[in-house]
Amino acid sequence: MSAAPGKPIPAACGDWAAMKAAYRFFDNPRVTQHSVLAGHFAATAASEGPVLLLQDTAEFIYSRAKPGSPPC
Numbered sequence: 001m002s003a004a005p006g007k008p009i010p011a012a013c014g015d016w017a018a019m020k021a022a023y024r025f026f027d028n029p030r031v032t033q034h035s036v037l038a039g040h041f042a043a044t045a046a047s048e049g050p051v052l053l054l055q056d057t058a059e060f061i062y063s064r065a066k067p068g069s070p071p072c
Helices: 009-013 016-027 033-046
Strands: none
Touching: 009 016
C-alpha cells in the first residue's frame, strides 16, 4: 500500500489476500487513525523549514442567468 498511497485499498494491494489483510488490519480496534499517521506526523515535525498550510477559498457558482436578466 505504501507504493500506491493515492489508490483505493483494492487497487493498492494488488491481490485478494493482501486486500483482505488490509481490511482486517484496519478493522482491528487497536488500530487508530493516530497510530497509522504517527510516522507521518513525526517526519513532518522533524523537517526543516516552514510548513505551509494553504487553503483555497474560491467559490464556483454554476447556475446561469435567465435570458434578459442583468449580469451578476
